[in-house]
Amino acid sequence: MAVKKNLVTNPKWCKGCGICVAFCPKDVLAIKKEKIVIENPDNCIKCGLCELRCPDYAIWLEEEE
Amino acid sequence: MSEKRFKLLQGNEAVVEGAIAAGMRFYAGYPITPSTEIAERSALRLPQVGGKFVQMEDEIGGIAAALGASVAGLKSMTATSGPGFSLKQENIGYAAIAEIPIVIVDVQREGPSTGLPTSPSQGDLMQSKWGTHGDHPVIVISPSSVQECYSETVRAFNMAERFRVPVIFLMDEIIGHLREGCEMIPPEELTISNRRIDRKFNGTMAYAVQEGNYVPEFAPFGKGDHFNVTGLFHDLDGFPTNDNQKTDSQERRLLDKITKRRDRIQKWEEVECEDCETMIVCFGGTARAVQGAMDEAKKQDFFKIGMFRPITVWPFPEEALNKIIRQNKHLRQIIVAEHNDGQMVLEVQRIVEGRVPVIHLGKIDGTTITPEEVLKKIEEEY
Amino acid sequence: MPSKLIEKTLRVNRLPHIWCPGCGHGILMRDVAQAIDNCGLDPDKVVIVSGIGCSSRAAGYMNYNTLHTTHGRALAFATGVKMANPDLTVICITGDGDCTAIGGNHLIHACRRNIDITSIVFNNNIYGMTGGQYSPTTPHGEKGTTAPYGNIDYNFDIPKLAEAAGATFTGRCTAYHAPQAIKLIEDAIKHHGFSLIEGMSVCPTYYGRKNKKGDSVAMMNWQKDTCIDAKVASKLPPEKLEGKILIGELSRDESKEEYTDMYMKIIEKCGGNK
Incomplete structure (x- = not known):
């Protein structure tokens, strides 16, 4: 059985640079009021590129327990 | 072997x-x-x-x-x-x-x-x-x-x-x-001080000192304490801080650990200082010429010379020098002999505060001060 | 509540870090942390040494034995750490100014000795901490606060410099190409000898603004368009490589013996191991 992964954010650490938004291949993310927002969670393909490129560790994929 | x-x-x-x-x-x-x-x-x-x-x-x-x-x-x-x-x-x-x-x-x-x-x-x-x-x-x-x-x-x-x-x-x-x-x-x-390597900080308070102590224990890298070492002012946990109070307390502790324990650090030699008329303050290689001058003076029935030689030059053995000045009623002058244009003499003058004349004997030509030069200086100044 | 990797490898109570919004250093630091974790190293035996500058603040955030030293001297301190205890994995995080200007002498000699240290240069092409002065990697003609009319210095190619000085593993990665960067840093750590990785960062605050490069996204898009993997490049004709920057593993030499290994043999020869 494949492990289920969820996209999680920590707006407190987000500095609103927009890197994750720009490089998300499925337009899942947005910056609102200078903070990260998961706008279209259903589009997410769990590629994890946002996590790899977030300079502030404010977004990541978490494995479901 | x-x-x-x-x-x-x-x-x-x-x-x-x-x-x-x-x-x-x-x-x-x-x-x-x-x-x-x-x-x-x-x-x-x-x-x-x-x-x-x-x-x-x-x-x-x-x-x-x-x-x-x-x-x-x-x-x-x-x-x-x-x-x-x-x-x-x-x-x-x-x-x-x-x-x-x-x-x-x-x-x-x-x-x-x-x-x-x-x-x-x-x-x-x-x-x-x-x-x-x-x-x-x-x-x-x-x-x-x-x-x-x-x-x-x-x-x-x-x-x-x-x-x-x-x-x-x-x-x-x-x-x-x-x-x-x-x-x-x-x-x-020999008495040998070794670092304690068994201290565990659990990643915090690497620079905390135990009560009554000034020096934090130091575990080397690789022993399981993931502590941080930095040249920035740091908190007790070793991480940088801009807090003025913490800066002050760290700086004070750094200075106090030496100044308040200087009696354990200071070391000096006194040779016939208790009743000499001229006391020569010197350190390092210059003491060899001063010792030579003292030997020569004895042969010639010269003035009574003593030698005060800091071995720990910093912190300067200030209390010891003071004690001699207080107790030796025959002391007429202090000559500070050193191979420079007058450095230790400044410290001696600061301590003596004019109670006896403090005279400098220096040399900056790359040759050594000789016993004869020491004796000549004493005579000149007497 | 950060990700498992961050929780495991960084000092979470020190975060968020001091770097500007969009600074590539955060991405590169994560790459280093991921690479260390991928190598399966005992964190007690990992030492991070850094110098002074934006890059060098990384040490304080990483949950290992960390040594934040004086400007330019990280590799010299690291040499002492590694010599004293060769069982430690020593990783240097330094910057373009720290490593190649004030610390340039230590860099070339650490390369020459082939001591088993992995050095990662977070290259943001500028002195960030002091507010945007040109560095040895600011491209010729670009601007800095101390090059208001354009920089007339020619810039270093850091991996080439290191290879020429004797580094037995060199490579380059970017903030954009994170997966490749992690693999490259992993390989560099595993390499038994001196390895140097140039990590191309992005500095939108000083270098970017001063030179009208746009924001971090624009600068990372430039990395995406400009950089090409060295293996791919080796199969392409020269005209296709014009203006391109090679990334990935750039050189490797397994023929040279490692420095501390050689010294341990001297100790053995002298009977000092008894």
């Missing part, structure tokens, strides 16, 4: 033997006259005792590598002379604020810049105290014989470990290149 207990050694060589006896297992440096023999003998001797030697690309690299090795748990030393001593200053300050034990040998040569590389001098006395920027603690020890090069180096390492400070071993070319018999006191007969 049966080693001879007494050996004919050069001062520079005795420093290395004393260091190894004290537990030095790392040396990094850069060749420079007149200290190079220290590097050469370290290169030869260290691997024989399982220690390590690296000739670095420059003087700064020398002290930096020695500090790195110290953080990783080895007693470390570097040696140099004037120009190199200037280059090492920034990292002496780093050792002071990060509290990393290290011994730095400076075999002084004459003049600023390249100066006279092979001639004796004591012109780095003030630099040894104030060389790096900012208020900082430092211990400076100056030997006057080959034997002291051995035994005082042991003490230098002990002080570095006990107080977690840079200790400067301030030699001069006279003592560095002097050959004398030296007793190779084996480590088991």
Whole structure:
């Protein structure tokens, strides 16, 4: 059985640079009021590129327990 | 292996033997006259005792590598002379604020810049105290014989470990290149301070001190404490802080650990100071000429001369000097003999506060002060 | 509540870090942390040494033995650490100014000795901490606060410099190409000898603004368009490589013995190991 992964954010650490938004291949993310927002969670393909490129560790994929 | 207990050694060589006896297992440096023999003998001797030697690309690299090795748990030393001593200053300050034990040998040569590389001098006395920027603690020890090069180096390492400070071993070319018999006191007969390596911080409070103490215990890297070492002002946990109160308390503790415990650090020699008419204050190689002058004076029925010789030059043995001035009612003058244009004399004048005249006998031509010059000065000033 | 990797490898109570919004250093630091974790190293035996500058603040955030030293001297301190205890994995995080200007001498000599240290240069092409002065990697003609009329210095190619000086593993990665960067840093750590990785960062605050490079996204898009993997490049004709920057593993030499290994042999020869 494949492990289920969820996209999680920590707006407190987000500095609103927009890197994750720009490089998300499925337009899942947005910056609102200078903070990260998961706008279209259903589009997410769990590629994890946002996590790899977030300079502030404010977004990541978490494995479901 | 049966080693001879007494050996004919050069001062520079005795420093290395004393260091190894004290537990030095790392040396990094850069060749420079007149200290190079220290590097050469370290290169030869260290691997024989399982220690390590690296000739670095420059003087700064020398002290930096020695500090790195110290953080990783080895007693470390570097040696140099004037120009190199200037280059090492920034990292002496780093050792002071990060509290990393290290011994730095400076075999002084004459003049600023390249100066006279092979001639004796004591012109780095003030630099040894104030060389790096900012208020900082430092211990400076100056030997006057080959034997002291051995035994005082042991003490230098002990002080570095006990107080977690840079200790400067301030030699001069006279003592560095002097050959004398030296007793190779084996480590088991010496008092040796070692770092406690069993301390666990659990990643916090690496710079916290136990009550009544001034010096935090120091576990080397690799023992499980993921602590941070930095040259920035830091909190008790070792991480940078801009807090003014914390800055003040760290700076105070750094200074207090030396000044408030100076009685455990200061060491000096008094020769016939209790009833002399002229007391000569001197240190390092200059003491040899003063001793010669005293011997000569006795033969000639000359004035009564005493000698006060700080072995720990910083912190200066101020209380001891004061005591002599208070108690010796025959004292008419103090002559400070040193191979510079007047450095220790400033400290002596500060302490004496005009109670007796303090006169300077200096020399800055690259030759040594002779016993005759000492006697002549006494006569002139009398 | 950060990700498992961050929780495991960084000092979470020190975060968020001091770097500006969009600074590539955060990405590169994560790459280093991921690479260390991928190598399966015992964190007690990992030492991070850094110098002074934006890059060098990384040490304080990483949950290992960390040594934040003086400007330019990280590799000299690291040499002492590694010599004192060769069982430690020593990783240097330094910057373009720290490593190749004030620390340039230590860099070339650490390369020459082939001591087993992994050095990662977070290259943001500028002195960030002091506010945007040109560095040895600011491209010729570009601007800095101390090059208001354009930089007339020619810039270093850091991996080439390191290779020429004797580094036995060199490579380059970017903030954009994070997966490749992690693999490259992993390989560099595993390499037994001196390895140097140039990590191309992005500095939108100083270098970017001063030179009208746009924001971090624009600068990372430039990395995406300009950089080409060295293996791919080796199969392409020269005209296709014009203006391109090679990334990935750039050189490797397994023929040279490592420095501390050689020194341990000296100790053995002298009987110092008994």
